[in-house]
Amino acid sequence: MKFMRLKGNLDQSNLDNRLRYNPNIIEFYLSDRDLQDPDLIRNRIRQLHDRGVKPYLHHPPNYRGEYLDILSENPHIRQFYHESCELLARICMEERAKCIVHAHYVHTASSKNVTRERTVLLREEIHKVMSYSQEVFVWEDSTEGLFSYGRNPYLIDDLIVPLELSLNVDVSHTFISFGGDNERLREVLERTSPYAQYYHLVDSMGQKHDSLPLGQGRIDWRMVKPFVLEKDFIFEITLSGDHSDCTPMVESANYFDKV
Numbered sequence: 001m002k003f004m005r006l007k008g009n010l011d012q013s014n015l016d017n018r019l020r021y022n023p024n025i026i027e028f029y030l031s032d033r034d035l036q037d038p039d040l041i042r043n044r045i046r047q048l049h050d051r052g053v054k055p056y057l058h059h060p061p062n063y064r065g066e067y068l069d070i071l072s073e074n075p076h077i078r079q080f081y082h083e084s085c086e087l088l089a090r091i092c093m094e095e096r097a098k099c100i101v102h103a104h105y106v107h108t109a110s111s112k113n114v115t116r117e118r119t120v121l122l123r124e125e126i127h128k129v130m131s132y133s134q135e136v137f138v139w140e141d142s143t144e145g146l147f148s149y150g151r152n153p154y155l156i157d158d159l160i161v162p163l164e165l166s167l168n169v170d171v172s173h174t175f176i177s178f179g180g181d182n183e184r185l186r187e188v189l190e191r192t193s194p195y196a197q198y199y200h201l202v203d204s205m206g207q208k209h210d211s212l213p214l215g216q217g218r219i220d221w222r223m224v225k226p227f228v229l230e231k232d233f234i235f236e237i238t239l240s241g242d243h244s245d246c247t248p249m250v251e252s253a254n255y256f257d258k259v
Contacts (some may be wrong), residue, residue: 001021001022001250001253001254001257002253002257003024003235003253003256003257004021004022004023004024004250004253005023005024005025005026005232005233005234005235005253006018006021006023006025006026006027006234006235006246006249006250007026007027007029007058007234007235007236007246007249008026008027008028008029008243008246009028009029009030009031009034009243010028010030010034010040010041010044011244013244014243014244015044015047017244017245017246018246019051019053021246021250023053024053024054025053025054025055025056025232025233025234026048026053026054026055026056026234027055027056027057027058027100027234027236028041028044028045028055028056028057028058029058030057030058030059030060030088031060032060032062032063032064032080032084034060035060035084035087035088038087038091041057041091042091042094042095045057045091045095045096045097046095049095049096054232055095055096055097055098056097056098056099056100056198056232056234057088057091057092057097057098057099057100058099058100059084059085059088059099059100059101059102060084061102061105062105063076063077063080063081063084064076067104067105067106067107067108068080068081068102068104068105068108069081069103069104069105069108069109069110069111070103070104070110070122070125070126070129071104071109071110071118071121071122071125071146072108072109073109081129082128082129085099085101085129085132085137086132088136089132089133089136089137090132092133092136093133093135093136097136098135098136098137098138098197098198099136099137099138100137100138100139100140100168100198101129101137101138101139101140102139102140102142102147103122103125103126103139103142103146103147104142104145104146104147105142106142106143106144106145106209108145110122110145110146110147111142111144111145111146111148112144112145113146114145114146114148114151114152116154116158118146119146119152119154119155119158119159120158120159122146122147122159123158123159123162123163126139126159126163126165127163130163130165137166138166138167138168138197138198139165139166139167139168140167140168140169140170140173140200141155141167141168141169141170141173141174141177142173142177143173143176143177143209144177148173148177149174149177149178149188149192150174150176150177150178150179150184151177156191156192160192160195164195165195166195166197167192167195167196167197167198168196168197168198168199168200169188169189169192169196169198169199169200170199170200170202170236171185171189171199171200171201171202171219171224171228172200172202172203172204172209172210172211172212172217172219173200173209174188174189175204175206175218175219176204176206176207176208176209178206179206179207180204180205180206180207180218181206182218182219182220182223185219185220185223185224186220186223189224189227190227193227196227196231197231197232198231198232198233199227199228199231199232199233199234200233200234200236201214201224201228201233201234201235201236201252201256202214202235202236202237202252203215203216203217203218203219203221203252204217204218204219205217205218206218206219210238211236211237211238212237212238213237213248213251213252213255214235214237214251214252214255214256215252215255221255221256221259222259225256225259234249235249235252235253235256236249237249237252
């Protein structure tokens with residue numbers, strides 16, 4: 001099957017489920033606990049290479065239950081953010097993988113206070129993380145805040161362009177940040193195309209983070225498809241239960257193939 005690009009976790013049963021579909025790409029969604037066992041992360045990456053699958057890692061979203069923010073005033077969050085990025089940079093460089101990272105998540109300080117000054121401050125902090133590796137990180141946008149295309153008018157010109165920042169564009173996050181406007185989504189896809197290396201493909205009604213299978217939301221996938229075809233991407237669909245069954249991702253890949 002075409003476009004088998006899937007997301008999972010490090011559990012062997014979870015990985016075995018994805019490998020049944022002979023995927024091109026698998027993205028491992030990591031937790032802060034996973035980083036306590038770097039050898040397991042390396043083992044899973046090597047399993048993918050042995051099967052000819054391209055590996056991506058996803059930086060943990062939180063630390064001890066608190067969502068990450070690169071500008072957090074909590075020194076423990078800031079320390080974990082940098083130490084985890086440094087560790088994952090080393091793993092990715094040695095094991096030939098890439099890593100998705102968020103500058104911040106919603107419900108953090110950076111999701112609320114959007115100014116040009118704070119955008120420059122964010123740029124300086126991201127530049128520090130880039131010092132761990134210029135090659136492995138791709139930066140994902142949020143639905144709110146400083147690293148949101150629909151909420152921060154300074155993001156592209158004052159942060160992405162000066163850093164020549166490698167991006168992971170989450171199509172649904174961008175769509176939601178503009179309140180479900182496909183034309184504004186198209187504009188962002190055009191402007192970020194020189195920097196975007198990777199995409200998360202997931203549908204949405206455009207009002208909240210609903211993570212729908214492709215075809216169940218309002219995103220114009222016929223418009224999106226030409227922007228992503230020659231790049232890496234996965235289908236990042238919310239799964240039920242223990243997330244072991246990736247059928248909604250497979251169905252989304254089939255939908256995308258027919259668009």
